[in-house]
Amino acid sequence: MDARFIRNFAIIAHIDHGKSTLSDRLLELTGSLTQREMQAQVLDAMDLERERGITIKAHAVRMMYKANDGVTYQLNLIDTPGHVDFSYEVSRSLSSCEGALLVVDASQGVEAQTLANAYLAIHHGLEIIPVINKIDLPSADILRTQEAIEKAVGLDATDAIPVSAKTGQGVAEVLEAVVHRLPPPKGDPAAPLQALIFDSWFDAYRGVIVLVRVMQGTLRKGQRIKLMSNGKGFDVESMGVLTPKPVEIGELVAGEVGFFVATIKTVSDTKIGDTVTDEEHPADSQLPGFEDIKPMVFAGLYTVDSHEHTMLRDALEKLRLNDSSFFFEPESSEALGFGFRCGFLGLLHMEIIQERLEREYELDLITTAPGVRYHITLTDGTVLEVDNPSRWPEPTNIEAIREPIIKAQILTNEEYVGGILKLVEEKRGKQVNFEYVTPTRVLLTYELPLNEIVLDFYDRLKSISRGYASLDYQLAGEWVSPMVKMDILVSGEPVDALSIIVHRDFAYERGKALVSKMRELIPRQQFEVAIQAAIGSKIVARETVTALRKNVLAKCYGGDISRKRKLLEKQKEGKKRMKRIGKVDIPQEAFLAVLRVGEDQQK
Ligand SMILES: Nc1nc2c(ncn2[C@@H]2O[C@H](COP(=O)(O)OP(=O)(O)OP(=O)(O)O)[C@@H](O)[C@H]2O)c(=O)[nH]1
Numbered sequence: 001m002d003a004r005f006i007r008n009f010a011i012i013a014h015i016d017h018g019k020s021t022l023s024d025r026l027l028e029l030t031g032s033l034t035q036r037e038m039q040a041q042v043l044d045a046m047d048l049e050r051e052r053g054i055t056i057k058a059h060a061v062r063m064m065y066k067a068n069d070g071v072t073y074q075l076n077l078i079d080t081p082g083h084v085d086f087s088y089e090v091s092r093s094l095s096s097c098e099g100a101l102l103v104v105d106a107s108q109g110v111e112a113q114t115l116a117n118a119y120l121a122i123h124h125g126l127e128i129i130p131v132i133n134k135i136d137l138p139s140a141d142i143l144r145t146q147e148a149i150e151k152a153v154g155l156d157a158t159d160a161i162p163v164s165a166k167t168g169q170g171v172a173e174v175l176e177a178v179v180h181r182l183p184p185p186k187g188d189p190a191a192p193l194q195a196l197i198f199d200s201w202f203d204a205y206r207g208v209i210v211l212v213r214v215m216q217g218t219l220r221k222g223q224r225i226k227l228m229s230n231g232k233g234f235d236v237e238s239m240g241v242l243t244p245k246p247v248e249i250g251e252l253v254a255g256e257v258g259f260f261v262a263t264i265k266t267v268s269d270t271k272i273g274d275t276v277t278d279e280e281h282p283a284d285s286q287l288p289g290f291e292d293i294k295p296m297v298f299a300g301l302y303t304v305d306s307h308e309h310t311m312l313r314d315a316l317e318k319l320r321l322n323d324s325s326f327f328f329e330p331e332s333s334e335a336l337g338f339g340f341r342c343g344f345l346g347l348l349h350m351e352i353i354q355e356r357l358e359r360e361y362e363l364d365l366i367t368t369a370p371g372v373r374y375h376i377t378l379t380d381g382t383v384l385e386v387d388n389p390s391r392w393p394e395p396t397n398i399e400a401i402r403e404p405i406i407k408a409q410i411l412t413n414e415e416y417v418g419g420i421l422k423l424v425e426e427k428r429g430k431q432v433n434f435e436y437v438t439p440t441r442v443l444l445t446y447e448l449p450l451n452e453i454v455l456d457f458y459d460r461l462k463s464i465s466r467g468y469a470s471l472d473y474q475l476a477g478e479w480v481s482p483m484v485k486m487d488i489l490v491s492g493e494p495v496d497a498l499s500i501i502v503h504r505d506f507a508y509e510r511g512k513a514l515v516s517k518m519r520e521l522i523p524r525q526q527f528e529v530a531i532q533a534a535i536g537s538k539i540v541a542r543e544t545v546t547a548l549r550k551n552v553l554a555k556c557y558g559g560d561i562s563r564k565r566k567l568l569e570k571q572k573e574g575k576k577r578m579k580r581i582g583k584v585d586i587p588q589e590a591f592l593a594v595l596r597v598g599e600d601q602q603k
Pocket of ligand 1: 015016019020166
């Protein structure tokens with residue numbers, strides 16, 4: 001299609017501000033999907049997948065829209081994720097667009113991800129249309145939201161479009177604005193091919209599916225292509241667009257977005273951000289790519305049943321096929337046996353992977369406390385990267401330790417500022433900026449150690465602010481900090497999988513809180529169990545889990561057999577996620593006790 005009639009855009013928003021609902025409305029209005037189809041699609045996603053042999057991962061949907069000027073436009077809606085863990089994905093989606101709809105909930109106003117995503121869009125040079133959503137709610141305040149967009153984001157919001165994605169009010173104007181306010185893509189269909197890979201995934205039926213935005217030239221079915229980063233050549237076997245149903249097409253010209261399937265065997269060949277060109281007539285240069293994504297949070301994953309270790313490895317390999325941001329390597333622990341050290345983008349990412357392993361692969365897992373990666377300079381000058389407490393060097397050999405720092409933006413209402421300041425101080429934060437963005441909304445900018453954030457920061461922030469604080473962060477360098485390794489001893493024996501890295505000045509407090517939490521989490525056993533926290537040979541805290549006095553079954557003795565069975569089953573259920581260490585059964589929760597020590601301060 002003539003590029004003049006193409007519009008490529010993304011919808012960006014803070015979580016829950018209505019991005020998905022608005023996308024659905026746009027699809028419905030352009031006739032891409034009827035309401036019935038939309039429901040059917042959700043319900044039959046699995047069947048559809050089987051039938052068409054393609055994963056429905058509608059990351060780029062093509063809609064045909066006949067505008068009020070009588071012209072039919074091709075609109076490509078490119079999806080972006082909302083959570084802070086995945087902000088790099090937002091960035092790569094935005095590289096394929098000329099414009100963005102910035103959706104802001106009229107009852108909530110501007111939040112941290114509204115800001116972060118808007119800045120990313122501005123950074124990519126996109127034209128932005130502010131859309132004020134949820135105007136059907138009684139608490140909606142259009143004027144105030146408009147003001148917040150102008151003051152906090154710095155965008156002109158005079159022409160912001162008030163809509164209700166729920167009732168459909170105002171949504172038609174959004175489509176007109178996309179056509180008339182966003183620029184068409186540039187590019188020459190006759191130039192040498194340059195197509196930007198912005199997503200790819202492995203489909204069990206079709207192999208590797210690659211989503212591209214053609215910047216220059218034309219991509220055709222049957223073409224021999226080359227990936228510019230590694231020089232590898234492939235044949236394009238089929239191509240298509242998602243409407244959101246997959247529809248086969250013969251070519252994609254400059255400005256268009258779509259997918260292709262080639263003779264590519266593994267997803268790892270298709271690097272996100274890479275440029276696809278023609279093998280015979282290649283382009284002179286690559287398109288500007290994306291930075292490699294690095295995992296920020298690390299934890300050990302072990303199976304409760306050591307026989308399932310190979311199953312865990314197979315499952316991790318399968319997951320990695322479609323998630324190149326996730327990393328793992330074998331590790332072993334004296335306490336837990338063979339497992340894997342895994343790297344994630346953030347805590348949410350870790351939870352998602354863990355849940356998928358448990359649900360889709362039916363594995364019972366023990367996860368160790370999440371931590372970050374340190375750079376340690378030894379006295380002999382060598383620099384180590386350490387993300388596993390059990391690899392922590394002897395303190396006498398350490399010259400300096402650098403820990404990763406983030407820059408966090410917290411947006412909140414004035415009344416919660418006091419509580420939040422206390423929290424960030426406790427988490428070793430350093431204030432960078434304090435700014436009123438509206439008369440009642442405050443934007444706090446802090447530098448904070450990432451290791452404090454991965455613990456319970458987000459939950460505590462939510463609870464202190466009753467949900468009225470939003471957080472966004474980026475990595476922002478390193479601090480030299482006196483970190484120490486804290487060991488946990490159970491019945492006098494150190495359990496390597498329980499060790500954590502803490503700041504020296506907070507070690508005593510942390511140790512006390514941690515063993516006290518563990519005392520709550522470790523069930524009473526037939527004998528007394530001592531739990532101690534130690535730094536080197538120095539014990540900094542101790543608690544005791546007292547011995548069980550009575551057999552639990554004694555209560556049912558002679559009683560109803562079904563009750564007895566129930567009790568036994570319940571016990572078995574509880575045992576499932578326990579690991580016996582020495583003579584003591586330790587439940588999964590105790591391995592993650594460090595994530596929960598803040599709970600007591602919260603109350
Ligand atoms: N009253 C009202 N509710 C809305 C409107 N738009 C969306 N919602 C509701 O707001 C909630 C969040 O909407 P989603 O569309 O899932 O939001 P999202 O931004 O896609 O959320 P994430 O996918 O989690 O980022 C849902 O419960 C919607 O039903 C609206 O215009 N009015």
